Amino acid sequence: MLQAIGLTSLPRRDRPAAVDDLTFEARPGAVTALLGPRGSGKTTTLRLMLELEPGRGITYFRGRPLHRIAHPQSEVGVLLGDVPGHPSRTLRGQLRMLCAATGVPASRADELARTVGLAGLERRRIGTLPVGADRRLGIASALLGAPHTLLLDQPGAGLSTSEGAWLHELLRSHASEGGTVLYTTDDPKDAARNAHRVVTLDRGRLVADQDAVEFARTRLRPRVAVRTPQAARLAAVVTQEARAARRPVEVVAEEGNRLSVYGSDCASVGDTAFRHGVPIHRLTAETGDTGPLRRTAGTTAPEVPGASPAPARVSVASPWAGSPPAVADRSARRLSAGRAPRGASGTRRPVRSPLRPLRYELHRLLGVPSTPLVVGGVLLVSVTLALLLGRGGRVALPAVLTGWPGISPLPPAALGAGLLGAFSFGEEYRHPALTTGRGAVPRRPGLLLAKLAVSALVALLLGVLVVVADLEALRLVHGTELIPVPENWPALGASWLGLLVGCAWAGLLGAGVFRAAAAGVAAVLAVPVALVPLLQKVLTGPTVRSAAGLPARLREFAGPQWSPGAERWLAGALRVLGQPAGVALSLTLTALFCAYVFTGLRRKARW
Structure with missing residues (x-):
């Protein structure tokens, strides 16, 4: 059972709330349609239910709010x-990455691809998928964790x-197995044809909560759809007759x-147009919606009991403006059942961190072409620079092997x-996969440690590959005798x-910290361009003490005698960290880590 109680969004810029005191339920074993025109608050309702938007009210998923579910x-x-x-x-790479985030085996990706009819498209890239395959991929992503409830916008x-028939057949199949399905639509015919229950919204408020059969009987009726370049004239003569x-x-x-003509048929409308010389481009009979619609001047419409015109526009009000007493009483009982503050009131947001963060990060890194492109570009540029620097024999060997000219920072x-x-976090904000509806990227320790570990491993492999490639290129061009190994x-x-x-x-x-890959690259360049020159002036001042004797002082303080090898390694590490570049990089990492933790805590406090 899905129960939404008192959902109210926060108003923005002196505008009314998109969702105002909304209460309804979606039962297991049934498909529920959330119906309303554009701007009626359907998407905001789903975001409030998922705790992605600040507001009031609470939603229970089988008796538990989302933030109390261990694995949403x-x-x-x-x-x-x-x-x-x-x-x-690729489609398969996307599903396998989401499998790691959901904590299910990677084999479920292929299983769901077959279930939703994507077999044979696993190697297609997401950006090249047609609309139908893209929606099927979205349904597969929603079904990865075998959820009980489906919320679809x-x-x-x-x-x-x-394709629409296939989709609704899949939703009915999920409901027949005991699941709960809630989807939004702005088409009344779609709701009447494919849902078991229809919840109607208008301007963020509940208009009606009906069985689909009752909804179709009272809300939909036949009409004649007409297209003509003289719409106003045809409306006037049809109304006059x-x-x-x-x-x-x-x-x-x-x-x-x-034009939509209710209470007539195609023959009558066609005869009227012929008698008055009005050209007709389209004339067909269909089923129309009796909800809020605009009227032409001079039209006559049957009165709807209990209806009142909406302010600031001329319309035929919805027949549910005066809801039956049973619907009103049921809504009142639900509203009085109690409301729980949410969002800004202090309840914590649901944990959307990947359950297998290391596997998720590896899939994320290896599943995009930017990774091999960056590695290949770095190797090509490094080898080229190494050959150019080693040609004259005047550049130090370490600079040659790393492809580091003096003019480059x-x-x-x-x-x-x-x-x-930088791509590790930049892609999470630009192409979010962990969160729904572009919510904040989760700042869980497991995800951060996985990203740090994978990025460090990639950096180490890249460093070794560059040195080996440069060394082999130099030996191939200049010979082995001209490249001695430094002590x-x-x-x-x-x-x-x-x-x-x-x-x-x-x-x-x-x-x-700054939610963009460009900010990460700027942080990298700031170290040699801004911080290193500043620290060089500070560290070379007359009052700065040398760190050369620090290993000996630490050994005296610790008591036990260290081996000569350990002392050499410690002295080497301290010399590396004592360089201006090492100090600047250490300070930068410390400042960024503190800012990362602070912004994460601040975001949690705000929610």
């Missing part, structure tokens, strides 16, 4: 708007008739040059590692790998 993916499957995901990611938008014949005919002006490998680190290669290697890992983490944290 196994309880609620959601599709809001477009299917989230990087357009360059306009799932049939843009689908053909056959109906009054003369004392027939209850209603003529409603639609968008453009369309950072070597290509460091820039590549920082860029990949202090361990310290040089540690400095090199530490620089790459630090740049990767700086890009990752910068993008996480």
Whole structure:
């Protein structure tokens, strides 16, 4: 049972609330349609139910609010708007990444692809999928965790008739197995044909909560749809003849040059147009909605009991403006059942962090073409620079092997590692997959540690690949005898790998704090461009003490004697950290990490 009680959104910019004191329920074993025109508050209602939007009220999913469900993916499957995901990611890669986030085996991705009719399209990229396949992917994403409840926002938008029939058959199948389905639509015929129950909204308020059979009997009626370039004239003559014949005919002006005629038939409307010389471009009989519609001047419409015109516009009010006493009493009882504050009142938001963060991050990294492109570009530029620097023999060997010319603030490998680190969080905000409806990216420790670990591993592999590729290219061009191995290669290697890992983490944290990959790249470049020159002046001042004797002082303080090898490694590490670049990078990482934690706590407090 899904129960929404007293849902109210916060008004914005002196406008009325999009959803105002809304209470309804969706029963298990049935498909419930949330019906209303554009702007009636359907999407905002779903976002309030999912605690993605601040407001009042509470929603119970089988007796529990969402923030008290340990694993929301196994309880609620959601599709809001477009299917989230990087357009360059393959369909299979997207589903497997979401499987890691949901905590289900990767084999379920192929299973659901077959279930929703996407077999054979697993290698297609999301950005190239047609509308029908895109919606099927969204349904598959919602079903990954085998949820009991499905919340879908306009799932049939843009689908053909056959695809829409398949979709609603799938929703009815889910409901027949005991599940709860709630979807939004602005088409009354769609709601009457495919739902078991219809909840009607108008301007964020509950208008009616009916069985689909009752809804179709009272809300829908036959009409004649007419398209003519002389719509006003045809409306006038049809109304005039109906009054003369004392027939209850209603003529409603639609968008453009369309008319809807209620209480008549195609033959009568066609004969009237022929007698008065009005050209007809379209004339057909269909089933129309008796909800709020605009009227043309001079039309006559039957009175609706209890109806009152909406303010600031001329319309035929919905027949549910005066709801039956049973509906009103039931709504009052639900509203008096109690309301719980939500959002800004202090309840915590549901945890949407991936259940398998390391597997999720690996799928995210390897599933987009930007990763191999960045790695390949870094190797190509590094090899080219290494050959150019080694040609004259005047550049130091470490600079040659890393492809680091003196005019560049950072070597290509460091820039590549920082860029990949920035993409780690930048893609989460640009193409959200973990959250529904572009909510905030979860700042759970597990996700952050997974991103730090994967970015560090990628930076280490990139550093080794660059040195090996540059070394082999130099040996191929200049020969092996001209490239001696330096004696202090361990310290040089540690400095090199530490620089790459630090740049990767700086890009990752910068993008996480400022929610953009460009901010992560800026954080990486700020270290050599701004901080290193400043620290060089500070650290070379006359009052700065040297750290050369720190290992000996630490050994005296600790008591036990250290081995000479451990002392050498400690001294080397301290020399690396004591360099201006090491100090600047350490300070940058510390500041970004503190800012990341602070912004995460601030966001939780705001919600």
